[in-house]
Amino acid sequence: MAFKAAKWPRKLRSQEWFGGNSRDNIYHRGWMRNQGFPPDLFDGRPVIAILNTWSELTPCNAHLRDLAERVKHGIYEAGGFPLEVPAFSASESAFRPTAMMFRNLAAMAVEEQMRGQPIDGCVLLVGCDKTTPSLLMAAASTDLPSIVVTGGPMLNGYFAGERVGSGTHLWKFSEAVKAGDMTQEEFSEAEASMSRSAGSCNTMGTASTMASMAEALGMALSGNAAIPAVDSRRRAMAQVTGRRIVQMVKDDLKPSDILTREAFENAIRTNAAIGGSTNAVIHLLAIAGRVGLDLSLEDWDRLGRDVPTFVNLMPSGEYLMEEFFYAGGLPVVLKRLGEAGLLNKDALTVSGETAWEQVKDVKHWNDDVILPPERALAQSGGVAVLKGNLAPSGAVLKPSAATPELMVHRGRAVVFEDIDDYKAKINDPDLDIDETCVMVLKNCGPKGYPGMSEVGNMGLPPKVLKKGITDMVRISDARMSGTAYGTVVLHTSPEAAAGGPLAIVRDGDIIELDVPARRLHLDLSDEEIARRLAEWKNPIEPPASGYARMFHDHVQGADTGADFDFLKGCRGAPIPKDSH
Incomplete structure (x- = not known):
């Protein structure tokens, strides 16, 4: 149906405050006029x-x-x-x-x-x-x-003759430093070119x-x-x-x-x-x-x-x-x-x-x-929505930013219980991980982080980067910066802190990713998954008070937009009752 414009002039909502000569109208107009606004600005x-x-x-x-x-x-x-x-x-x-x-x-x-x-x-x-x-x-x-x-x-940013994208090159240069391909001094020098x-x-x-x-x-x-x-x-x-x-x-x-x-x-x-x-x-x-x-x-x-x-x-x-x-x-x-x-x-x-x-x-x-x-960069672009026993409510992946060879992959899980666990382990040369593994990060969703931070594009371990490897399959309930790239499965729902299956993944479990089939599968029996979920205890303590507590109690899953449960639907803008 074509839009039909309203007839003009008509009484506007603001005139309930500024129109007329009642005490309340004068109250509202009078205070506004202390800024030097001429009276005809309030004329409708x-x-x-x-x-x-x-x-x-x-x-x-x-x-x-x-x-x-x-x-x-x-x-x-x-x-x-x-x-x-x-x-x-x-x-x-x-x-x-x-x-x-x-x-x-x-x-x-x-x-x-x-x-x-x-x-x-x-x-x-x-x-x-x-x-x-x-x-x-x-x-x-x-x-x-x-x-x-x-x-x-x-x-545009430029460094050493190279076009530099804000964010994107932050991740790229950071990985290059860990791999030994860029010095810390060069990284610091590049900083100025990222935001010019x-x-x-x-x-x-x-x-x-x-x-x-x-x-x-x-x-x-x-x-x-x-x-x-x-x-x-x-x-x-x-x-x-x-x-x-x-x-x-x-x-x-x-x-x-x-x-x-x-x-x-x-x-x-x-x-x-x-x-x-x-x-x-x-x-x-x-x-x-x-x-x-x-x-x-x-x-x-x-x-x-x-x-x-x-x-x-x-x-x-x-x-x-x-x-x-x-x-x-x-x-x-x-x-x-x-x-x-x-x-x-x-x-x-x-x-x-x-x-x-x-x-x-x-x-x-x-x-x-x-x-x-x-x-085209990818004939099938968009956002791939994956489902399976690891993501019953869905997870997402950006095909245009992923490595084609990893879009179908089966690998051993290396699990990080939260972002602090990841930071503590990732640079350890004794970490049992190689490029065939699947990195799994838990407790970084809307309730878990809290807020669902952009940590899903986990940096690779230096021992893998030094082999010249630049991408691995990564899975989390977190988000990823829009400037980032890689074969990264995000927004896994339900999140770990809400008792989703991601919460019970352990080191050594086998995970299958099949993007063309839109499948994300944890290679465990239904009975084993049910047993682990029954034994699971939530490590996330709700905040004691304040906005953080409101967020924790009312935020919905990433699969529905992570909005508050009481804010769905249009509530409109009625004329408030005057308080005077």
């Missing part, structure tokens, strides 16, 4: 919150203050009233135990900001990994007109993936995802986005109009095409849950399985986000999917146009960055 024009995840402790977002000013320009130009509102900012590079633990907290905080304040529409100003999904989750929960503008990726400008990771890591997901879902203007942070066109995008949100409020164009099943199908296929992060699985499942859509791991496998990965970016490929932008960016990807019959062309976007109307005439400028179909 749309009040737009710029929900800004700027923070100097979130380096990816540290330049967002400037972009917020550009958004304000656009809002004023379109006849709106912009108000910048600080939003909870969970930094991937600084938060401990992991930023993922605070995604749900950020989503809760922003949702209540949107619900409890005089806001008619929102610009979601985001960048770092968790800031994009948390604000999208909040917008889906309140259903106020909302639009995303991201901070954009960093410029403002912006988020310049690889197709989680930040760039989620920027692409926002655009593919229709929640950001076309072309938003790939513009580098320091490119003047990023500032222009922010200003145009400010203009657009005012019209969205006038039209009453809401997230529920855009975040349809068709939109999520477009995003899943887009993730396959770009070689996107496995973290997108958890985040899109959570966003869909806030809308009330029944999106599943099976949808991820079914929709992405036959989509080739044709964007040649690290960690799966060769180039970085800067080249992706110059090649045409995500609009070219969406056009390619549309031409292949893999895009729901009629899906509505925040522009008011359909997904296809936005991209059908875009130009493609570089066949080495956005590859032709016959040269």
Whole structure:
């Protein structure tokens, strides 16, 4: 059904606070005017919150203050009233135990900001990994007109004549040091080249993936995802986005109009095409849950399985986000999917146009960055969803980042009970491990870590690296950085700390991985698995109090998005009762 814009003018939600001459209206307006706002700004024009995840402790977002000013320009130009509102900012590079633990907290905080304040529409100003999904989750929960503008990726890094991808080369260089192929001094010298400008990771890591997901879902203007942070066109995008949100409020164009099943199908296929992060699985499942859509791991496998990965970016490929932008960016990807019959062309976007109307005439400028179909990095991209007696509720693997020879593998388990156990053992030359083994890491899921940290791409033991081996099969209930690579099975569900079969794997057990058959099997009888589970005692003690206790008690499994059990479905943004 085509979207039908609301009639304008009409009474806006913010007028319950600012419209009229009652004592309460004067109370709300009067305090706002101490900032020097002229009285006509309160006359019924749309009040737009710029929900800004700027923070100097979130380096990816540290330049967002400037972009917020550009958004304000656009809002004023379109006849709106912009108000910048600080939003909870969970930094991937600084938060401990992991930023993922605070995604749900950020989503809760922003949702209540949107619900409890005089806001008619929102610009979601985001960048770092968790800031994009948390604000999208909040917008889906309140259903106020909302639009995303991201901070954009960093410029390319270079070291010793080599293109350096933030994150991806961190793992690569770290392994090279352990293997004796790079000195610590060289590693330290390379540090400066990994982050040479403002912006988020310049690889197709989680930040760039989620920027692409926002655009593919229709929640950001076309072309938003790939513009580098320091490119003047990023500032222009922010200003145009400010203009657009005012019209969205006038039209009453809401997230529920855009975040349809068709939109999520477009995003899943887009993730396959770009070689996107496995973290997108958890985040899109959570966003869909806030809308009330029944999106599943099976949808991820079914929709992405036959989509080739044709964007040649690290960690799966060769180039970085800067080249992706110059090649045409995500609009070219969406056009390619549309031409292949893999895009729901009629899906509505925040522009008011359909997904296809936005991209059908875009130009493609570089066949080495956005590859032709016959040269795709992987003909079957996407996210492989594995099941079996080791992962009854599912686990995921990124085929485009894996070693083809390891996609079918049988090996002896080498078990690490938690991340501290891994750190204590991995560098020990007497560790009984070789390249045929399967590394197993437990108790790093949503409840176990807590928060489900990005430790699933366990570094290999030095004794194996020194043989020239760069990949082994690794299995855990953890996540992996979107900048990382390898034959890594992640999000194993149920997690070990919830009593999943992963909890009872022992050193020497045989594990079979068969990605084409989507199978993850522990070579034990059902009776032996049942016996071990009956004897298992949970080593994870629930936190005593605070947010950590709330997280532990209410977080759901990775297979459903790791959201809180009480936050499913859209709750809307009613007019709160006045407190005066």
